[in-house]
Amino acid sequence: GAVVSQHPSWVICKSGTSVKIECRSLDFQATTMFWYRQFPKQSLMLMATSNEGSKATYEQGVEKDKFLINHASLTLSTLTVTSAHPEDSSFYICSAEGQGGTNEQFFGPGTRLTVL
Amino acid sequence: GDSVTQMEGPVTLSEEAFLTINCTYTATGYPSLFWYVQYPGEGLQLLLKATKADDKGSNKGFEATYRKETTSFHLEKGSVQVSDSAVYFCALSGGGSTLGRLYFGRGTQLTVWP
Numbered sequence: 001g002a003v004v005s006q007h008p009s010w011v012i013c014k015s016g017t018s019v020k021i022e023c024r025s026l027d028f029q030a031t032t033m034f035w036y037r038q039f040p041k042q043s044l045m046l047m048a049t050s051n052e053g054s055k056a057t058y059e060q061g062v063e064k065d066k067f068l069i070n071h072a073s074l075t076l077s078t079l080t081v082t083s084a085h086p087e088d089s090s091f092y093i094c095s096a097e098g099q100g101g102t103n104e105q106f107f108g109p110g111t112r113l114t115v116l
Numbered sequence: 117g118d119s120v121t122q123m124e125g126p127v128t129l130s131e132e133a134f135l136t137i138n139c140t141y142t143a144t145g146y147p148s149l150f151w152y153v154q155y156p157g158e159g160l161q162l163l164l165k166a167t168k169a170d171d172k173g174s175n176k177g178f179e180a181t182y183r184k185e186t187t188s189f190h191l192e193k194g195s196v197q198v199s200d201s202a203v204y205f206c207a208l209s210g211g212g213s214t215l216g217r218l219y220f221g222r223g224t225q226l227t228v229w230p
Contacts, residue, residue, distance in 0.1 A: 004159060034218075043120070043220040044160075044205070093159070105218060107152075107159035 003027055004096050006108035013084055014116055021079045021111045023094030029074035030096035034105065035067075038091040050077045084115045118143045122206045122221025129196055129228050137191040137224045139180075139206035147208040149173075149182050149189040150218070154203045163191075163204070196228045 003026040013019050023033055031052050036044040048058045048069050056069035066088075068080040077096075081088050091112050095105040123138040141147065148167045152160040164173030169184035178193045189206060206221040 006159075041222065043122075043222045044218075046217060046219075049217070095160075104162060107161070109157065109159040 002098055002106045004094065004106045004108040006092075006094055006111050008111060009109065010112040010114075012114045012116065015085050016083055018080055018082045019084055019113060021081075021092055021094075021113075023077045023079070023096070023108050025075045025096040025106070028096070028098060028106075030077075030098070031074065032097040033071060033077040034095045034097070035069060035077075035079050036093040036095070038093060038110070044093060047079075081113065084113070086115045089113055089115045118147065118208060118210045118219045120206050120208055120219050120221040123224055124222065126225040126227060129226070131198055131228055131230050132195045133228075135191070135193040135196045135200075135226070137204055137206075137226070139189045139191065139221060141187050141189065141206075141208050143187075143208055143210055145210060147210045149180070150207040150209070151178070151180055151189070151191050152205040152207060152220075154205065154223075156202070160205060196226070198228045198230050201226055201228050 005024045007022045033050045035047045037047050038044045046059050047062045048056045050056045050069050050071040052071045052074050058064045071077040091110050093110040095107045098104045119142045121140050150165045151163040153163045154160045164175040166173040166182035169182050172181045180189050180191045203223045203225050205223045207218045209218050
């Protein structure tokens with residue numbers, strides 16, 4: 001149980017295009033999902049906290065117009081990188097908070113984005 | 117602010133060797149501490165956790181003790197196996213307004229040779 005999937009697992013796009021990444025909780029409902037970014041040999045940096053049915057809360061320094069987050073249902077959150085540029089190339093990871101008051105987060109396998 | 121400093125890798129060991137990965141933290145209040153493991157091609161998985169000082173988290177032969185006096189949460193295993201090869205992340209979760217938010221260390225790549 002408690003499986004989180006991400007799609008796609010990797011994507012290559014041209015500079016200026018937009019890319020959507022999906023995060024799904026497969027066997028549980030997640031009121032809260034988190035989006036992280038990871039650079040090579042760096043730690044995971046929290047980008048935003050996504051709550052179902054409300055606007056995402058972005059961390060300081062993260063451009064909300066650049067990284068659009070939508071959490072339309074209890075099992076799906078999406079991250080759209082708009083007008084992507086090479087500096088947006090990174091590994092994006094989502095997690096979903098489990099239910100039952102444990103606050104444990106379950107992580108997706110990540111999406112590798114490369115912007116040419 | 118809250119942060120985690122983790123021993124840099126990579127760490128390469130022979131099977132059955134003793135493993136220690138150091139982790140220290142800075143936090144206000146009383147955080148919960150975690151070790152996550154990421155196997156190749158998979159998402160992070162919770163390995164163990166401790167929620168208060170002197171607690172010991174353990175799982176799959178791994179252990180870590182929450183040491184408030186040294187602000188540390190070092191990961192140990194007495195005898196590693198090839199299947200333990202993975203990236204290990206130390207993390208903390210603060211309380212109050214940051215409840216649920218995780219702060220991660222950089223990760224330590226462990227490779228175990230047969």
